[in-house]
Amino acid sequence: MRKKSTGRSLHSQRAGLAAATALLAGLSAPAPALAQDAARGKALYETHCLTCHYERIHKRDPSRSLVRTLPQLRVEVARRAELTKRRFSVEDLEDIAEYLNQSHYRFGLGPTGARELIYGGELMSAAEREAYRRDLAGAPDAAAEGQVRRQHRERLRQRAHQRGVELSEPAGTLRK
C-alpha cells in the first residue's frame, strides 16, 4: 500500500518535471518544433549568416553544391551555425533551414513559378535577352543551364565594367 503510494508520488513528480521542462521549452521557443517559422528563420539568417557570406552561395550550381537534399541542408545550417560561436537553439536552426528551403532550395516543394530577372538585362538588347532565354531553355540539364548562366554573368559583368556601371548582386540590376 505504502509502496504503491510512493510509486504514485514519484510518478507524479516525474510528470511535474516533464511539464516544467515542456513549459521551459515553450518559453524559450515560442514556435512549436513542427511548425517551422520561415519569417523568423529569415531574420536569424540575415542577422547571423550574412555577416560572413552572401546569399549567392545558395545559388551555386547543384553539381558544385554541398546541399542536395533537405537533410543535407539541415546539417549544413547546423555546421555553419557552429562557426559563428553563437548558441542557436534547435528551433533556430530549423527555422533557418526552413527559410532557406523556401527561398532557395525548395526540396519537396516544387518550383516557385517565379520568374527570374535576367542578370544585367538593362545592358542587353531585346534580341540578346531573347537569345539568352533560348539558350537556357535549350540546355539539356541543370549543369548545362548553370554553364549558360555563369557565362552570361561573366559576359555582363565585363560589359558593365566597360561601360563604367555597376551591377547589383545577385539580381544584376543597374546600381544608380
Added chain:
Amino acid sequence: MRPAVVALAGVLLAAGPHVQAAGDAAKGEKLHASCLQCHGTEVYVPPKRKVKTLAALRKETARWGDHYNPAFSKAEIDDLVAYLNRDFYKFP
C-alpha cells in the same frame, strides 16, 4: 466610304483605352510576386512621379516584363498594369 473609315477609327479609339484596362488585377497581383524579388511597392509612389499616364505605366511595365525569363506575355502585362493601376497609380 470615308464616313465608314472615320467610324471605324472612332471605334478603334474608343476600344483603345478599354483594351488596356482589360487586365485582371487579381492575376496581376500574383504575377507581381516576381517584381518583389528586387523591389518593394514604394517604387510606385515616389516623391516625384515619372510615370504620369496609363500609357506610360504600360510601357514601363512592358519594358521590365521583357527583362525576365520567361518574359511576361502581353496578357500578363495587362494583368500587371491593371493591378498597379488599381492599387497605386489610379489613372482614370
